Amino acid sequence: MxxxxxxxxxxxxxxxxxxxxxxxxxxxxxxxxxxxxxxxxxxxxxxxxxxxxxxxxxxxxxxxxxxxxxxxxxxxxxxxxxxxxxxxxxxxxEGVNIPETQLSNDFEKLLNDSLFSDVVMKSAEGFEYKVHKAVLASRSQVLKAHFDHNTTECLTNIIESPFETDSLREVLTFIYIDKAPRVDEIPEILLAAADYYQLSGLKSLCEEALYKKVTVENAIETLQLADLHSAKTLKELTLEFIKDGQAKLITKTEGWAKIKSVELIKSIYEYIMTDDVEADIKQSMAQIL
Structure with missing residues (x-):
């Protein structure tokens, strides 16, 4: 710097x-x-x-x-x-011959029109999206594995998704055009989907959206979500938020009262111990541990 x-x-x-x-x-x-x-x-x-x-x-x-x-x-x-x-x-x-917007528009049209689709992806409610193996496999190692081995999905060309219709639509939109228009509305759900399908770009967008919403009241819930879905950047930023003068306030929130993971409490304790924070905060965490 x-x-x-x-x-x-x-x-x-x-x-x-x-x-x-x-x-x-x-x-x-x-x-x-x-x-x-x-x-x-x-x-x-x-x-x-x-x-x-x-x-x-x-x-x-x-x-x-x-x-x-x-x-x-x-x-x-x-x-x-x-x-x-x-x-x-x-x-x-950056391409010099094909504008990025045109490429995105073409792939969005491919998703919407289902042209030459060769596989069906079903939402939790049973809604069917007609999609393309090559696109899915090139963007997600998890989806690629469905077609690499002798799986049910490979034989039937049907992939069952645990996510609801609107959420799955957002995931497919990201897979096809590298954008997530509703990431600020449903970052928690999309973070789970990004982790499930190993979409690192979508995970980064979700981590950013969630960090923008971090407050004293929801810091513990955000930290638990980051820990659950291996969102390392979000976890580190939230820990830094807690350490940066917020720890005493956070220990009085409902989220702190409901926390059950000893490992998560330990990670908070170890993180703030690297800096000079108030002794009563350290003492209260040490008692819990």
């Missing part, structure tokens, strides 16, 4: 990666009263190795409290920033 000032009027933030990566970056300012505000979000893009990348700019007038606006400086006069970098293996290469 590199922070550069100019005439005491602004701060520019840059970062560098030692290897080429495909990542998304978020800069968040931690305000007073445990509030946060995202000031810069750069969607997934390719970052070259050993080259400084511009991230965000903070201006002097943004740090002061004018006209009742939230000020960025904390009570102790410090500026607290949270920098998040989400790396994915689903690297996208």
């Amino acid at each position: 590199q922070l550069l000032g100019r005439s005491n009027e602004l701060i520019e933030i840059y970062y560098m990666s030692p290897i080429p990566v495909f990542l998304k970056s978020i800069v968040t300012v931690c305000l007073q009263r445990f509030e946060e505000r995202s000031i810069a979000i750069k969607d997934y893009h390719t970052v070259q190795a050993n080259k400084w990348q511009y991230l965000a700019t903070l201006y002097k007038h943004d740090l002061a409290n004018y006209d009742g606006r939230d000020k960025f400086l904390l009570n102790n006069g410090k500026l607290q920033l949270k920098l998040q970098f989400m790396v994915t293996n689903d690297v996208k290469v």
Whole structure:
């Protein structure tokens, strides 16, 4: 990381990666009263190795409290920033001959028209989607396994899904066009589906949507969901949220009172023990363990 000032009027933030990566970056300012505000979000893009990348700019007038606006400086006069970098293996290469929107539209039409479909995917209620083996197999190792072996699905060309019709439609939409239009509405369900079908790109979208909704009241439920579906990024971000001044409040929530997993409590305890937090929080967790 590199922070550069100019005439005491602004701060520019840059970062560098030692290897080429495909990542998304978020800069968040931690305000007073445990509030946060995202000031810069750069969607997934390719970052070259050993080259400084511009991230965000903070201006002097943004740090002061004018006209009742939230000020960025904390009570102790410090500026607290949270920098998040989400790396994915689903690297996208921009095409020069075929616009991305046209390709997405073509595959969406393929899904909607069921043209040349060779397999049926049934929802939990029995609704049938006519889809294509090649598309499913290329996007999901779980679905590919249905056709690689002498399975019932391979013989009947019918795949039974445990997910309801609307949710399965969203999963298929992501498989075909790499988008999830309803991810902000049903991130919990889609996270379960992404984990079930091993769709890492969809999982990343769900983790981001769920983290945006993290509060003191739902932090434990979010952490349990992340743990259940092996959502490592969401789990780490939620643990960081708990450690970052929220732990004492969270231990008084209904979610904390209902927590049953000793392993999950232990992970919270071990995570916040890496920093200097209030002794009574550590003591209450130690008593539980």
